[in-house]
Amino acid sequence: MKKMIYTAAVLMCAVVMAACGGQSNVTFVKGNKSQMDSLSYAFGVNIGSGIIYDMPELKLDWAVMNDAMEKQLFEEIVAEDPQQEEARTKLEAFFSGPRIERMNAKAAELMATDSTRQLVREDFVDFDVFQGDEAQRKEISEAYGTYMGVNIRSSRLPLQTYWLKKGIVDYAAGEATINESLAQAIIQDYYITKLPLQNAAESEAWLAEVEKQKGVQKTESGLLYRIDREGDMATKPTAEDTVKVDYEGKLKDGFVFDSSYERGESIEFPLNGVIKGWTEGLQLVGKGGQITLWIPSELGYGVTGSGPIGPNAALEFKVELHDVIRAGAEPASAE
Numbered sequence: 445m446k447k448m449i450y451t452a453a454v455l456m457c458a459v460v461m462a463a464c465g466g467q468s469n470v471t472f473v474k475g476n477k478s479q480m481d482s483l484s485y486a487f488g489v490n491i492g493s494g495i496i497y498d499m500p501e502l503k504l505d506w507a508v509m510n511d512a513m514e515k516q517l518f519e520e521i522v523a524e525d526p527q528q529e530e531a532r533t534k535l536e537a538f539f540s541g542p543r544i545e546r547m548n549a550k551a552a553e554l555m556a557t558d559s560t561r562q563l564v565r566e567d568f569v570d571f572d573v574f575q576g577d578e579a580q581r582k583e584i585s586e587a588y589g590t591y592m593g594v595n596i597r598s599s600r601l602p603l604q605t606y607w608l609k610k611g612i613v614d615y616a617a618g619e620a621t622i623n624e625s626l627a628q629a630i631i632q633d634y635y636i637t638k639l640p641l642q643n644a645a646e647s648e649a650w651l652a653e654v655e656k657q658k659g660v661q662k663t664e665s666g667l668l669y670r671i672d673r674e675g676d677m678a679t680k681p682t683a684e685d686t687v688k689v690d691y692e693g694k695l696k697d698g699f700v701f702d703s704s705y706e707r708g709e710s711i712e713f714p715l716n717g718v719i720k721g722w723t724e725g726l727q728l729v730g731k732g733g734q735i736t737l738w739i740p741s742e743l744g745y746g747v748t749g750s751g752p753i754g755p756n757a758a759l760e761f762k763v764e765l766h767d768v769i770r771a772g773a774e775p776a777s778a779e
Contacts, residue, residue, distance in 0.1 A: 488611020
């Protein structure tokens with residue numbers, strides 16, 4: 445049942461992140477009909493086709509769904525969104541209750557004259573699971589748009605909502621100017637070709653500016669760092685040690701994609717079990733110290749990226765080193 449609820453959201457959110465709270469979203473703009481944005485339109489077609497193909501009986505009010513989705517795209521990004529949880533509750537109640545009952549009743553009707561009949565998707569294309577209940581159609585359409593909008597918002601894709609919504613509506617009306625295959629090709633080209641090249645160029649330029657800043661040093665590997673607080677330089681970790689840290693990770697535009705401070709809990713991990721930039725960088729600061737790292741993508745998540753971190757994306761981390769647990773030693777008491 446959850447697969448049914450999340451279908452379109454998953455189509456949109458290849459880069460969904462565990463974002464930290466209270467951050468503005470600057471990647472979405474409204475756009476207008478004077479200049480088509482093919483990426484936004486392709487995502488819209490992808491969403492529309494996903495909903496209609498997987499749930500042909502779900503005759504949503506597309507205008508209501510789109511308005512709810514668009515509203516969410518311009519809200520702040522938060523780690524746990526109460527509006528999304530409310531929408532999830534409504535969707536789960538509908539999908540596990542009225543929808544199941546009505547789908548079962550329709551199936552029984554179709555099989556009344558032939559109990560061996562194998563039902564297929566096409567049997568439900570003309571079936572309206574809302575059965576004329578317009579209030580329920582509006583409620584579920586709004587909840588679906590809200591839930592999906594929160595997920596898309598977290599992806600921070602450079603989308604124009606005019607063309608995103610138009611792609612959905614056009615596909616639903618059978619008037620889309622591109623088919624599903626072309627829509628998928630446009631999306632794949634963005635992720636596989638355009639985004640990696642864009643990130644590589646922007647990251648290189650960003651790191652070049654960072655390198656000019658006072659106190660910033662560069663290692664042979666290309667790692668940039670600044671010692672903000674030395675700590676006990678006689679107690680620096682090696683790659684084989686375990687470290688206890690607090691940290692905040694940012695993208696080049698200042699967007700915080702991960703933070704132990706937000707979670708309110710320090711973390712321990714073996715230093716040789718993380719990205720190369722962390723393994724190298726944490727060996728440059730002493731216990732009790734603080735370091736800022738600017739990590740080129742080849743020392744981070746490389747050409748594939750990870751979650752909120754795009755392909756070829758450089759990263760910035762502020763890290764406080766609370767403790768160093770020597771390899772083979774018992775954990776020291778927390779400070």
